[in-house]
Amino acid sequence: MTFSNIMDSNSYSGGVSTDPETDKLIQARAHLLGPAYRLFYERPVHLVRGSGSHMFDADGVRYLDAYNNVVSVGHCHPHVVAAITRQAETLNTHTRYLHDGIVDYSERLLRTVGLDQVMYACTGSEANDLALRVAQMYTGARGVIVTRDAYHGNTEAVTAISPSLGGATTIGPHVRAVGAPDSYRSGAEVAARFLADIQAAIADLRAAGHGLSCLIVDTFFSSDGIYPGPTVLAPAVAAVRAAGGVFIADEVQPGFARTGEAMWGFTRHGVVPDLVTMGKPMANGLPVAAMAARSDVLEAFAREVPYFNTFGGNPVSMAAASAVLDVIADEQLMANAARVGTALRDELARLATNHPRIGDVRGAGLYVGVEMVTDPDLKTPDRAGAHDLVNAMRERHVLISVCGAEGNVLKVRPPLVFSMDDVDWFCTEFAGAVAELPV
Amino acid sequence: MTFSNIMDSNSYSGGVSTDPETDKLIQARAHLLGPAYRLFYERPVHLVRGSGSHMFDADGVRYLDAYNNVVSVGHCHPHVVAAITRQAETLNTHTRYLHDGIVDYSERLLRTVGLDQVMYACTGSEANDLALRVAQMYTGARGVIVTRDAYHGNTEAVTAISPSLGGATTIGPHVRAVGAPDSYRSGAEVAARFLADIQAAIADLRAAGHGLSCLIVDTFFSSDGIYPGPTVLAPAVAAVRAAGGVFIADEVQPGFARTGEAMWGFTRHGVVPDLVTMGKPMANGLPVAAMAARSDVLEAFAREVPYFNTFGGNPVSMAAASAVLDVIADEQLMANAARVGTALRDELARLATNHPRIGDVRGAGLYVGVEMVTDPDLKTPDRAGAHDLVNAMRERHVLISVCGAEGNVLKVRPPLVFSMDDVDWFCTEFAGAVAELPV
Numbered sequence: 001m002t003f004s005n006i007m008d009s010n011s012y013s014g015g016v017s018t019d020p021e022t023d024k025l026i027q028a029r030a031h032l033l034g035p036a037y038r039l040f041y042e043r044p045v046h047l048v049r050g051s052g053s054h055m056f057d058a059d060g061v062r063y064l065d066a067y068n069n070v071v072s073v074g075h076c077h078p079h080v081v082a083a084i085t086r087q088a089e090t091l092n093t094h095t096r097y098l099h100d101g102i103v104d105y106s107e108r109l110l111r112t113v114g115l116d117q118v119m120y121a122c123t124g125s126e127a128n129d130l131a132l133r134v135a136q137m138y139t140g141a142r143g144v145i146v147t148r149d150a151y152h153g154n155t156e157a158v159t160a161i162s163p164s165l166g167g168a169t170t171i172g173p174h175v176r177a178v179g180a181p182d183s184y185r186s187g188a189e190v191a192a193r194f195l196a197d198i199q200a201a202i203a204d205l206r207a208a209g210h211g212l213s214c215l216i217v218d219t220f221f222s223s224d225g226i227y228p229g230p231t232v233l234a235p236a237v238a239a240v241r242a243a244g245g246v247f248i249a250d251e252v253q254p255g256f257a258r259t260g261e262a263m264w265g266f267t268r269h270g271v272v273p274d275l276v277t278m279g280k281p282m283a284n285g286l287p288v289a290a291m292a293a294r295s296d297v298l299e300a301f302a303r304e305v306p307y308f309n310t311f312g313g314n315p316v317s318m319a320a321a322s323a324v325l326d327v328i329a330d331e332q333l334m335a336n337a338a339r340v341g342t343a344l345r346d347e348l349a350r351l352a353t354n355h356p357r358i359g360d361v362r363g364a365g366l367y368v369g370v371e372m373v374t375d376p377d378l379k380t381p382d383r384a385g386a387h388d389l390v391n392a393m394r395e396r397h398v399l400i401s402v403c404g405a406e407g408n409v410l411k412v413r414p415p416l417v418f419s420m421d422d423v424d425w426f427c428t429e430f431a432g433a434v435a436e437l438p439v
Numbered sequence: 440m441t442f443s444n445i446m447d448s449n450s451y452s453g454g455v456s457t458d459p460e461t462d463k464l465i466q467a468r469a470h471l472l473g474p475a476y477r478l479f480y481e482r483p484v485h486l487v488r489g490s491g492s493h494m495f496d497a498d499g500v501r502y503l504d505a506y507n508n509v510v511s512v513g514h515c516h517p518h519v520v521a522a523i524t525r526q527a528e529t530l531n532t533h534t535r536y537l538h539d540g541i542v543d544y545s546e547r548l549l550r551t552v553g554l555d556q557v558m559y560a561c562t563g564s565e566a567n568d569l570a571l572r573v574a575q576m577y578t579g580a581r582g583v584i585v586t587r588d589a590y591h592g593n594t595e596a597v598t599a600i601s602p603s604l605g606g607a608t609t610i611g612p613h614v615r616a617v618g619a620p621d622s623y624r625s626g627a628e629v630a631a632r633f634l635a636d637i638q639a640a641i642a643d644l645r646a647a648g649h650g651l652s653c654l655i656v657d658t659f660f661s662s663d664g665i666y667p668g669p670t671v672l673a674p675a676v677a678a679v680r681a682a683g684g685v686f687i688a689d690e691v692q693p694g695f696a697r698t699g700e701a702m703w704g705f706t707r708h709g710v711v712p713d714l715v716t717m718g719k720p721m722a723n724g725l726p727v728a729a730m731a732a733r734s735d736v737l738e739a740f741a742r743e744v745p746y747f748n749t750f751g752g753n754p755v756s757m758a759a760a761s762a763v764l765d766v767i768a769d770e771q772l773m774a775n776a777a778r779v780g781t782a783l784r785d786e787l788a789r790l791a792t793n794h795p796r797i798g799d800v801r802g803a804g805l806y807v808g809v810e811m812v813t814d815p816d817l818k819t820p821d822r823a824g825a826h827d828l829v830n831a832m833r834e835r836h837v838l839i840s841v842c843g844a845e846g847n848v849l850k851v852r853p854p855l856v857f858s859m860d861d862v863d864w865f866c867t868e869f870a871g872a873v874a875e876l877p878v
Contacts, residue, residue: 011535025537032545033752034556034734036741039535046537050530068532070749076528085524089515091489092724093507096450096478098464098485106471117473122561122726123750129594137607154746155568157595168576168743280749285531287561287726287750295473302475304607307593310509310719311562311726313472 011038050075066414072281073327074417083323101318115292120313122287124252124279125153137301141211147180151223176201180224181232184360194232212245219265220254225404226369233269246274260338260365283320333416337365370410381406392433450477489514505853511720512766513856522762540757554731559752561726563691563718564592576740580650586619590662615640619663620671623799633671651684658704659693664843665808672708688712699777699804722759772855776804809849820845831872
C-alpha cells in the first residue's frame, strides 16, 4: 500500500519526539483518534498560536508557515475574527429563514466567478460530491474524467474519483484518469497529449456504457504535482462539451487569488466552467464551501432532488467569507501573491542552478512546486530527497509538505500575506537545507 | 414528486409576503441560490437576531424558537461565542499538527459516549458517509438497513440510504427499509414487529448478495415521525450483530441531552452502538460533527483507507464544542429538558383532550411530536391540518415545523434553554391556533 497523495506522503502515524510532554500528547492522540490521524513531520510540531504567516509552538518558537492555504489571509486575521464574533453574538441559523448575509455574499462572490448561481456546503468534499450529482443529473450520464493523481475529497462518491488516495481505496468503474499536463517532462506537445487523452477517455466511457458526465480537475493540478501551465484546458473543455459533458473546476486549492494572476485558476486557462467548487481558504478556517453553477445546468437537480445543508451558508459562515473577500481586496493580496511569489520562484530558480537535485521550480503567485530528482537528465523522481528536505526545513522551523504521484514535489503554498522578509527567511533556510542534503 | 420528509413538507420555493423589502430579498435569494433553496412558512420570516430561545425579525418582532436544535444551548450563548472568539484569535489549523484542544475534547466527549475512539468531520452527512464506509470495510458487506422515512444526510452515499428525501432520489439497491416503531398506531407488538422486519431485511439483503453491513437509525426516529418509545432497539441490534453487521446510532438529532433522560438517544434503548454519529447541536451552530467508534470496528478502515478532513477537529471547532459541553453541565440543561419538556407535553396532552384532531402527543425531554389526524379513531394523517397549524403558529410568532411520512406530525424541538415561561407562551398560542382550525 502506498499513500502517494498530498496528504499522506509527508504524514506519520506516530512521530518521534525528544520531549516527554509532546510524546504524551502524541500517545493520547493516537489512543483517542485512532490510526487515521496522521501527523506531519518525523518530529511533529505542537502549535499553540498563529499570526499572519507565522506560527508558534508550545515553547514559543516561531515557525514560518509556507504551507497553509486555509488561513489564506493570514492566521487569526483580526478583520475576520471580528466578523465571526460580531455575527456569532447576533444570530446563527440555517437557510430556511431569510437572511441578508447569504444574499449579499452570493452577489459578491458570483461577480468574481462569472456564473449566476451558488449553493453552499461546509467542505470542499461536500461541494464536489454535490457537483458530481448535479453533473450526472444534467447529462443523464455517470462517467467522470479526472487526472491521474487527483484528489477531490473524502466522501464515498468523491473518494471514488480521487486516484491519489491509494491505500485500500479504488477509483470507481465509471471513472477514467488522464495524465496531468506535466510541463517538466513534456514539451510543446503537452496540450495536444492532454486533449488526446481526454478524447480517448470519452470514447472509453461511452464504450463501457457510462457515457460522459463531466471532466473535473483542480485547475492547478495540485495533487498531481502543481502544474501552472501551459494552459491546456480550453481545448479539453471544448471536447468534453461537444461530447455532452460538463466541466467542473475544483478551485478548492487554486481559488481565492492564490495564483496572483486571477481570483480563480480556471481564468488562467481562458475557460468558464459549468460548475465551480471552492472551499479551504473561503472563510480563513471556518468550514465553508460552495458550488457555483450555470443556472441551466443546476436547474433540474435543484428542482427535483431535495438538498439541504444545515450549516451551509449560515450567517456566521457568510460573515467570515465576506470578511475574507474584504481582506483580499483591501490588502491587495492578489498583487502581493504575484509580486512575492515571483521573488520566491526567482530565488529558488537561482538556487536550483547550483543544485542538480532541484529539477524544476514552477508555479504562479504563492503556489510553488519544487521538483526533486536524483538525476537531472533522466528527471528521476527523488522521493527520499523531498522527504529529507521537508523534515530538514521543519527542523529549521519552516513548514512545507510534498505532492505529486511520487511525493517528490515540494509544495510551497503559504498564506497570501507572505512578505518579502518571509521569502528571505524561506530561501535562507532552504539554501541551508539543500546544502546539507547527501549527494 | 412528493417531498415528504422533515425538510420539505414545510418549505416553499417562493413564499408570499406583504412587505416590498421582504419580497425583494426573496427574489434576490431565488435568483442567486436557485430552486434548491426553500423557505419555511407561507410567509417566510426574515430574522436578524437571536438570544436564548428567542429570535427577532427585521422589524424587531420577537419570535419563540420552538424548532431549532442546532443552537441547542441557546442562540448566541455568550460562553460559546467567547470560546470561538478566543480560539479564532489564537490559532485555527488542521490536525496534522499536534494541538491540545482535540485531545482534551475527545476525552471529554468519549466519556459520555462509552466508545473509545472518535474522528471528526464538519456535518452529520459527512459523519454518516464515513460511518457507512467504516461499517462496510469492517463487515466486508454492503447492505444497509434503515427506517422507512429515514433521513441521514445529503452526500451521494447517504442520500441513497435516506428514503424520506423522495423527489428524484431513490434509495440504493443495497438498502432495505423497515417501518419505524410507530407507538401511536401499534400496540405491544411494536417491538416484535420491528425485530421481525429487521430479520426479514437481513435475509433479503443476503439473498440479493449484498450481505449485511449495518443497521443505521436515528434513535428518536425523528424523520419517521418522532417515536420516543417503546425501546425497540436492543433485540434488533442483537439480531444485526448475530448476522455479522454493526449498529450505527445516528445521534445528529437526539444527541447532546435533547431527550432529558440521557446525553444520547441510544442510552434510552439500553444499547451501546458500534458507531455513533453526531452533528447539529455539537458546537451550537459552527459546522462540527463526529463519528465515535469501537476501535476494533474502526481499525481496518483507519489503517488502510486514507481519510483526512481539512476542517474536521480544528481548534476553533473543538473550543466551541467544548464550550457546549460546559453549558450543558453548568446550566443543567438535561434536567431542564426533562422538567420543561414534561410540562410542555402535559399541557399539550391536556389541550388534546378537547381537540380530536390532535391524535397524539409524544416525546421525551424537549423533543415533542404532536400528531394531527382527521379522524381520531381511524388515525388518518392530517397533512393539511399540520400545515395550517405550522403557518398559524408562525403568524403568532412561534416557530415549529413538521415531520413524518405524511408531514402531519408537528415537530417541537426548541433550544434546551426553553423555559417554563416559554412553555406558557407556546401553549397559549397553540391553544389559540388549534381553536381556529377549521373543523
